Amino acid sequence: MNESPDRTPLPRSFFDRPVLEVAPDLLGRTLVRTTEEGRIELRLTEVEAYAGEIDPGSHAFRGRTARNAVMFGPPGHVYVYFTYGMWHCLNLVCGPEGSASGVLLRAGEIVSGAEQARPRRRSARNDNELAKGPARLATALDIALTLNGEDACAGPDAPLTVLTGTPPTPDRVLAGPRTGVGGDGAPHPWRFWIDGDPTVSPYRAHTPRKRRLDSRRPGA
DNA sequence: CAGTCGATTCACT
């Protein structure tokens, strides 16, 4: 066997498909993060699909805003958002332009460049935890808001690309409800991961925020 | 214009 992995970045046509097709198809592929410091390569093991304005779990559910504008743009671009006052999360825009859909990259195995990620992930007890969770993944790959809107199909040296690689094996892909998504978006099994992979993050149900006690609201 | 809370993580009990 002498098959070399296809190092070609995924073309825009890959992302210009229904997000529920694209999301599981990203599993097993290699995400390449290029910075001045060097390159980090990560094998994607867990993703979630967010299906535009019809999806109560999506940032696009209530229409276009300054934050989510990139989601409404062409596929193959990077959507980064800032959350909980301290973390970033990384998405790839999917579907035809205007569908406002995207895939949240939740976890992966760093296959190259781990020495660049470790200093940013001091709390990780082992390399499996470097990118085990969406904000951890973003931290490991040095993702910031400056990447929001970047074209992931711009070529092999773009700040972020996904390599074509080898097609993932569908028999190892599982699907289940999305992490931390509640309400009407909760029942959709739009989280996809590679069965048994040690870098997949643990599932957590949606946790409704605690109501503040000083609120005027009559208590039960 | 002020209040609320998030596609989370980490430290602690």
Place this chain on the structure above:
DNA sequence: GTGAATCGACTGA
């Protein structure tokens, strides 16, 4: 298992 950290976007008035 529970709660704190931390801030800007979004919401409704």
